[in-house]
Amino acid sequence: MTNTQISVQTSLTVTSLRAVLLSHRYAPGEELTWVGGVIRSWDAALVEVTLADGTTGVGEAGAGIMAAAAVPGLVEAYRPYVEGVGFGSPLDVGDHLRAYTAFWSRGGIASGVAGAIETAVLDAVARREGVPAYEILGGLRRADVEAYASGGLGTTFDEVSDWAQTQVAAGFGTVKFRAMTDPDTTLALLDHVTAALPDGVRFIIDAVQACASQPWRIEDAIRVGHRAAQLGARWYEEPCQADDVAGFAAVRAAVDVPVSGVESHGSEHAFAELIDAGGVDVAQPDVTFVGGPVAVARVSRRARDAGIACVPHVWGSAVTFAANLHAVFADPHVELFEFCTLPNPLRDAMRTEPIDFRDGRISAPTAPGLGVVLTAQIERDFPFQSGGGHVIR
Known part of the structure; x- marks a missing residue:
C-alpha cells in the first residue's frame, strides 16, 4: 500500500x-x-x-x-x-x-x-x-500488520506453556514468553514450552535484561542464546542489562539467533549507540519510552539503514497500544506488532473501536485520532492506587 x-x-x-x-x-x-x-x-x-x-x-x-x-x-x-x-x-x-x-x-x-x-x-x-x-504521521503504509502474542508470565513451566497454547488457539503464529530467574532453568523452560508448540508456530524468548535485577553472566546469556537458536527462536530478547552495549554486541556475535532490544531506551541516541555497536538485529523502540512517535520513526530509519529490523515494544493501556499501532501503520519498515495479551482492562476500556484482529493480523484502525477516549467515568472506574504496578523484586 x-x-x-x-x-x-x-x-x-x-x-x-x-x-x-x-x-x-x-x-x-x-x-x-x-x-x-x-x-x-x-x-x-x-x-x-x-x-x-x-x-x-x-x-x-x-x-x-x-x-x-x-x-x-x-x-x-x-x-x-x-x-x-x-x-x-x-x-x-x-x-x-x-x-x-x-x-x-x-x-x-x-x-x-x-x-x-x-x-x-x-x-x-x-x-x-x-x-x-x-x-498525520505520514499516511497509511499497509492495510494490516502481523501481530505476535506477548505475555508468557508464570512461575512454573506449565503456566507459561498453557499461556502459549491459549495464544495459538486465539490465532497467533508467534508467541513470546519470559525467561526464568537463572539460565539453567530458562534452558529447561525453552525445551518444555517449545516441545508443545504446534508445527509452524514460532517463539520468542525474552530474557528481561538477563532476568531483570541480577543479570546473568555474558557466558550464560550466550548459552541460552545457543539453545534458542537450536530451537528456531524468531529472536532472543534483551539478553543483557539495558545499558550493557558491549554485552549485547558480544552475545550477538556469538549466537546464531537474532538479538533484540532495548524496549526501555529513552532516547534516539541510546538506540544509535546500540545499533552502531552491532548490538542488535531487532531494534525495539516504544513511543511511550523513547520520546514519542517521531523518535520511533527515526529509530526505525536508523535500523533500516543498518540493515536490521524494527519491532516496537508495546506494553500498557489502550493509549500505549494505539500510539504504537498508529506509528507502525505509518512506517514502511515495520512489519510486526507486539500484542500483550495479559488481562488488563485498561487496554480495552478507553477504546472507541475494537481491535480488528484476525488470522494473526491487525487491520488498520479507522477512528479519528488514536481511537481512545478518557472520560470522567473511566477516571472513576480506575482510580490510581499506589503500591502496585510492575514492581520487580
Whole structure:
C-alpha cells in the first residue's frame, strides 16, 4: 500500500496539560505472578492536552506501569514549555521539548513524558481533523500488520506453556514468553514450552535484561542464546542489562539467533549507540519510552539503514497500544506488532473501536485520532492506587 495523501490543518496551540494516573487493581488471587514478582495492579500514567479550540488528546508515559507517581511532577516541569505555545504540527512538539529542556530531560522517564505530550497533541489534532493519527504521521503504509502474542508470565513451566497454547488457539503464529530467574532453568523452560508448540508456530524468548535485577553472566546469556537458536527462536530478547552495549554486541556475535532490544531506551541516541555497536538485529523502540512517535520513526530509519529490523515494544493501556499501532501503520519498515495479551482492562476500556484482529493480523484502525477516549467515568472506574504496578523484586 502506498502512502496516502490527505490534506489536514496541523497547526495548534496547547492551552493546558493534565496528568492522569489510573490503576486496575487485581482481585486477590488474580494478581499476575512471575519470577520477577507479583503485579498487583496495572497502572497507567497519562497526559491529557487541551488545544485552543477545546479539543483534547491523550498520551501515555510507558514507565508509568512501574513509576506512575513520578509523572505528575514532570508534567508540571514541562508545562511552561508547551502551554500557550503555537506549533505548526504535532510532530514538532517532542523536538521542541527536547531542545528547551536538554539540561534535565535527556532520556529516562522524562523522555517518556515528553513523548506522552507529543502523542496527546497528535491525538487531539487528528481528532479535530477527523482522521486517524497515522495520516498525520505520514499516511497509511499497509492495510494490516502481523501481530505476535506477548505475555508468557508464570512461575512454573506449565503456566507459561498453557499461556502459549491459549495464544495459538486465539490465532497467533508467534508467541513470546519470559525467561526464568537463572539460565539453567530458562534452558529447561525453552525445551518444555517449545516441545508443545504446534508445527509452524514460532517463539520468542525474552530474557528481561538477563532476568531483570541480577543479570546473568555474558557466558550464560550466550548459552541460552545457543539453545534458542537450536530451537528456531524468531529472536532472543534483551539478553543483557539495558545499558550493557558491549554485552549485547558480544552475545550477538556469538549466537546464531537474532538479538533484540532495548524496549526501555529513552532516547534516539541510546538506540544509535546500540545499533552502531552491532548490538542488535531487532531494534525495539516504544513511543511511550523513547520520546514519542517521531523518535520511533527515526529509530526505525536508523535500523533500516543498518540493515536490521524494527519491532516496537508495546506494553500498557489502550493509549500505549494505539500510539504504537498508529506509528507502525505509518512506517514502511515495520512489519510486526507486539500484542500483550495479559488481562488488563485498561487496554480495552478507553477504546472507541475494537481491535480488528484476525488470522494473526491487525487491520488498520479507522477512528479519528488514536481511537481512545478518557472520560470522567473511566477516571472513576480506575482510580490510581499506589503500591502496585510492575514492581520487580
